[in-house]
Amino acid sequence: MAQFKCIHCGQIAPASDNYVCTCGGLYEVNHDFGDISLELFDEKLRDIGSVWGSGVWRYKELIHPELDSRHIVSRPEGNTNLYKRQRVSEYAGLDDIYMKHEGENPSGSFKDRGMTVGISVAVQSGAKKVACASTGNTSASMAAYAAQAGLEGLVFVPEGMIAYGKLAQALAYGSKVIQVKGNFDDAMGLIRNGAKQLGFYILNSINPWRIEGQKSIVFEMLQQRRWESPDWIVVPAGNLGNTSAFGKALRELKQLGLIEKIPRIAAIQAEGANPFYKLWHSNEKKLEPMKPDTIASAIKIGNPVSWEKALKSIRETDGVVEQVSDNEILDAKAIIDASGVGCEPASAASLAGTRKLRDMGIIASDDQVVCILTGNLLKDPSTTVNYHIEGVSARYSNKPVVVESDLDKIEAVLSQGNIPALGQAVKHIGN
Ligand SMILES: Cc1ncc(COP(=O)(O)O)c(C=O)c1O
Numbered sequence: 419m420a421q422f423k424c425i426h427c428g429q430i431a432p433a434s435d436n437y438v439c440t441c442g443g444l445y446e447v448n449h450d451f452g453d454i455s456l457e458l459f460d461e462k463l464r465d466i467g468s469v470w471g472s473g474v475w476r477y478k479e480l481i482h483p484e485l486d487s488r489h490i491v492s493r494p495e496g497n498t499n500l501y502k503r504q505r506v507s508e509y510a511g512l513d514d515i516y517m518k519h520e521g522e523n524p525s526g527s528f529k530d531r532g533m534t535v536g537i538s539v540a541v542q543s544g545a546k547k548v549a550c551a552s553t554g555n556t557s558a559s560m561a562a563y564a565a566q567a568g569l570e571g572l573v574f575v576p577e578g579m580i581a582y583g584k585l586a587q588a589l590a591y592g593s594k595v596i597q598v599k600g601n602f603d604d605a606m607g608l609i610r611n612g613a614k615q616l617g618f619y620i621l622n623s624i625n626p627w628r629i630e631g632q633k634s635i636v637f638e639m640l641q642q643r644r645w646e647s648p649d650w651i652v653v654p655a656g657n658l659g660n661t662s663a664f665g666k667a668l669r670e671l672k673q674l675g676l677i678e679k680i681p682r683i684a685a686i687q688a689e690g691a692n693p694f695y696k697l698w699h700s701n702e703k704k705l706e707p708m709k710p711d712t713i714a715s716a717i718k719i720g721n722p723v724s725w726e727k728a729l730k731s732i733r734e735t736d737g738v739v740e741q742v743s744d745n746e747i748l749d750a751k752a753i754i755d756a757s758g759v760g761c762e763p764a765s766a767a768s769l770a771g772t773r774k775l776r777d778m779g780i781i782a783s784d785d786q787v788v789c790i791l792t793g794n795l796l797k798d799p800s801t802t803v804n805y806h807i808e809g810v811s812a813r814y815s816n817k818p819v820v821v822e823s824d825l826d827k828i829e830a831v832l833s834q835g836n837i838p839a840l841g842q843a844v845k846h847i848g849n
């Protein structure tokens with residue numbers, strides 16, 4: 419039977435809706451796994467169309483073995499593709515780089531993987547009202563799943579700081595949207611303190627069941643690679659839920675004897691929202707919160723709740739934490755976009771970080787690297803359009819041209835050359 423275990427002091431508690439230990443540490447789910455073989459998951463690949471066809475619930479035995487399947491609320495999620503594009507590999511300076519596109523989930527981000535588990539547990543526990551604080555994607559996902567499950571949804575977002583695609587989703591799916599005058603960390607504080615007073619079930623990633631669902635990114639990626647580990651998994655890092663989930667997934671797979679090699683996790687932060695980077699590169703024992711500032715609004719977080727779990731993930735996987743500038747993020751995004759794959763700004767921190775780690779000699783040119791693209795290109799159209807139209811230091815901008823409605827004039831413009839020579843630019847920079 420699964421229990422909660424405090425990440426900080428190790429105290430065991432019953433799995434309930436209390437996610438924080440008396441010592442202040444977050445709980446994680448402590449499973450009592452039975453015998454599990456990889457064939458079980460390969461067998462379930464045939465179950466497309468049933469709930470086991472979900473890229474989360476296929477791994478139920480590793481995520482929530484005891485959940486009564488009748489309570490599962492699924493779109494279904496996962497089954498996201500692994501892409502390889504030469505232009506992107508060249509940009510990173512690698513022979514091969516794979517991008518796992520979590521923006522292909524039903525609501526357009528990886529959040530659906532944790533949300534399907536969190537919502538299903540909420541339904542099983544009889545909750546009627548669910549809530550989260552969000553930089554946008556969690557609210558979009560929670561609103562969609564709450565609507566499907568017939569639950570009342572309440573989302574707290576930082577006023578004016580979330581991308582329109584995400585705000586549109588939360589509104590459209592019918593959750594009550596509270597725009598908090600403050601940043602994400604302020605909204606998160608309200609959620610942590612307000613659950614009892616306002617009577618809601620918390621669906622942020624302090625809820626350990628969300629982390630259990632997000633482990634499936636690693637399970638599915640490994641299954642797509644015929645259970646062969648890459649050398650690196652590179653992931654954008656904000657509230658540090660994914661970094662935590664990936665480390666836990668790898669630890670459990672290794673303990674169960676299902677994988678031999680543990681890939682190294684590289685967590686990539688934006689320079690203006692880098693408290694975890696600073697912690698990793700210091701002798702401090704505790705994360706120092708900061709006021710965050712980055713164009714990548716999804717990772718604009720100065721006080722990440724899961725830092726202690728994430729630290730364990732980085733230590734256990736011989737991982738690294740790196741930071742990248744907003745310009746590096748946007749240029750990397752332009753490369754991913756122009757390869758035809760596309761992603762939202764925060765996602766591109768993974769490619770920018772890979773390129774930097776390659777330049778530093780930490781990643782070798784023949785290392786097998788999987789970058790996680792966390793969200794869909796359409797989530798944040800304003801940042802993309804601004805980059806191409808107004809981006810002052812945008813290296814790969816694709817400026818639209820205004821021409822009179824006259825074919826000769828259009829021909830004259832076209833003869834001056836089309837899109838800037840993106841391929842050339844990449845060859846020149848890639849090493
Ligand atoms: C697109 C995107 N990327 C990255 C992140 C950060 O992920 P984590 O909080 O797991 O570090 C988020 C979180 O909101 C996100 O929406």
Ligand SMILES: [Zn+2]
Binds near residue numbers: 427443
């Ligand atoms: Zn504790």
